[in-house]
Amino acid sequence: MHSFDVIVLGGGNAGLCAALAARESGARVALLERAPEQLKGGNSAHTGGAFRVAYHGNDDLRVLMPDLLDSELENSDFGSYSQDDFFGELAAMSQYRADPEVLDTVVTQSLDTLRWMTTKGVRFMPIYGRQAFKVDGKYKFWGGLTVEVSGGGLGLVDALSRRAQQDGVELFYGVRAKRLNRCGDGRWQVLAANGEVFAAPAVIVATGGFHANLRWRAQYLGPGWDLAKVRGSRFNTGDGIQMALDIGAAAHGNWSGCHAVFYDLNAPAMGDIDLLNMQKNYFHLGVVVNAEGRRFVDEGEDFRNYTYSGMGEKVLRQPGGVAWQIFDQHSEQLLPDEYRVRQATRIQADSLEELAGKLEGINARALLQTLDQYNAAVRTDIPFNPAIRDGRCTEGLSLPKSNWANPLSKPPFVAYAVTCGITFTFGGLQVDSQAQVLDEQGEAIDGLYAAGELVGNLYYVKYAGGAGLTSGSVLGRLAGAGAAARSDEWQRA
Template sequence: MPDGATSSGGEFDVVVVGGGNAAFCAALSAREPGARVVVLERAPEPESGGNTRFTAGAIRFAYRGVEDLREIMPDLTDAEVAGSDFGTYTEDQFFDDMFRVTRNRTDPELCEILVRRSFDTMRWLRGKGVRFQPIWGRQAFKVGGKFKFWGGLTVEAWGGGPGLVEAETAAARREGIEVRYGSRATRLLHDGFKIYGVQVRDAGRLYELRAPAVVLAAGGFQGDAEMRTRYLGPGWELAKVRGTRFNTGDGIKMALEIGASPFGNWSGCHAVQWDFNAPEYGDLAVGDAFQKHSYPWSVLINADGRRFLDEGADFRNYTYAKYGRVVLEQPGNFAWQVFDRKVAHVLRDEYRIRQVTKVRADTLEELAEKLEGVDGAAFLAEIRRYNAAVRTDIPFDPNVKDGRRTEGLAVNKSNWANTIDDPPFEAYQVGCGITFTFGGLRIDTEARVLDADQAPIPGLYACGELVGGIFYFNYPGGSGLINGAVFGRLAGATAATDARGNAAGGGMVPPVAVG
């Protein structure tokens, strides 16, 4: 035992390190067979919830049609169903999206678990008291009097990310799970063969918390500027962190220290276009609103006054998580999203918050002068070239990949290409906001952490953002929360089963019944 540490804190079967969606799913799952569970949340209670609290709450899962959705959202009225085209999002479509956006790199076994168990996990969450609703405002357009959902993303947690954290916390308390806030796990207790607990630091003390099973669910390393730069590359210390300041790779580092196997896309991350003047870390008062996700209707201009990517390559759901990196790579690490009046009505709500970096002008010449850091003459020449290349004979339709494109440019726009010629003009300055990192720990199909020889480390489990091998280069929108829920549920169940096995062998007192 290290100097100053004491053995304290009661007796538990499963310790969960982390306090977001994945952690609570692990805790709730472990509690089902009667395991005694404690959740260690590094953040103080007002900032608790990890990255989950900062999300808008969208969750991607496979469903066959509206009857499946009604199982998840029993509050849906007949009128709402009649006025909506929810479509379908089959398991095959989910697989296609996962393999396409990860360039066929996603681990097949882990992806199989993610997709096949996504719908049942949503039902399980509903059974725990989590409520869901359709994403009317962000994932649907009104077509022919009906809301038409697009991009395979239909449902969000009631109250967004904060609502999801509150619902899962309430469920944990109902089921007798202890949550310790301001409690940072600093070291795994390991005898060379198996885990027997964690070392914990909280206000003014350091103690050992012993248990035969530890679930790591403490997020990625995006909150650590040194780790970002070491693994993602030069310039990443300049990115803003979209979410919590507490996700600094603790779980990953603790596991690697005892020989866990690193796995996945360590140089990859989820990074979006984020207000250039946003604070260093996420702001709970603003939430996700620093994001700027209506870029498919814009032209993106860098400091040289040039376009540099295909804004309309695909639906926002399939490009937003990789375009933050592209913006970070531009001169000055910024870009401007430029719109005219034709698309002002389809801009998302986040463009109307008070804390926004925006300029407005009645002429393009005036706009060029207001685009801070941009070569104005080059910008005007670029807009002239772009406008001349737009296929205006093809109708604009924001509900589908409409094929309204440019032709003959060095960087063509594939869909939703409108000329920039209808004042007033608006432009929004964006930088890079990192959400989470893709590299992490290697797990097996039961969520056991594997060592360098790819054998399970007895007593150690992982879920959520710190698991590697699932996302590479990019990710389909909404798949982060379902990833945390599916693998959190799996990790908790495996941990409880293994802890019970240890108890039967004399290692622990048998678990008590849920009371």
């Protein structure tokens, strides 16, 4: 049996932050990761590395990004993102079901936690490529997101893993935890699928949700979800959730909800760390139609950061589970790199009639009618501005486009075939504001903590881009410190 002070299950952002915080407090830490080392990082490695953080202005951002040049500050409008804005947006998007104490902890500790991460080797930078448009000669950031990690999700995982090794965290790759037991001496035992046994006074569960569990998806998300492509890690099958439930933890949150996006039709069925950037999230700049040639979403309802996570569900409900995003030269040059990967299903034509004829499986006549009606409905008298909710809308359509409406009139025209790609599930475990796992009576389970996507307190119905990595870091750090303190108490007893 391997004995430690703290055991962390899961090697993504949340688990690594937990391990580093526990080690910082002097604990002997083991981190068990189900994946082999070459596929480490969980869902974190599959992200773009964006962090949603509350900040007052340039001074706060410069603490996180000391490499910012004076010229960058002069040519950029970073604005501010207050704690009230952060809290209010996530609370509203959850339809006020999110745990206010846990959400408040994430919001108020977001800046300090990211600052702490910089001391662990994480390098932050502005999201110029995906979250800023140049307006009147100045980059304008939008949608509450300004900060990402250098190197994206893989860069984040590499930086934290490297620091964990340097600090003496023992990393066990290819070890799948299967069961939790309470020992007679009060410690937890973690039983692995390979027969190894680990013991510690405190355990932190950070194994992600169940998006890669086909059976659970069909059971909890509903019919058809077993057909969705998996955007994230193939190893997130709900193991940590099941282990915690088996020893009395409370199931909590939106178990029938998930984060799922428009995903390239040509993407692999399972997330591939060597083939990222297959999502198609800038639909708000174009028009989206289904196989019947009809629009089925208000593409400009809000900034894509606040709507993109629900688009996977919407396309999954369409005939054949497929749709097309259509752009012309008003907006194609504004599309980020995810639209330029070699594997993208990109179709181009010099006229809408030619484009309709090239889209396999679509009702071309209905499509042309839809686009004619859309083009005629655009309020071209309202200025187009992609950096704000510009109010440039359609008028007279049963399904409006509320912002960023441009007529599709400037060739060449391009279309991207998309389907549903599931990123992570919302349901999981209930934790308190110190990341302690709660039982069905609402009491903390002694020595058991959780962080990351399996926390069921935060996301209901909708998800705001960048919130996941931030909440994982904040709660992971708290879990690590709490677990180390619990281990000290156990040893003194």
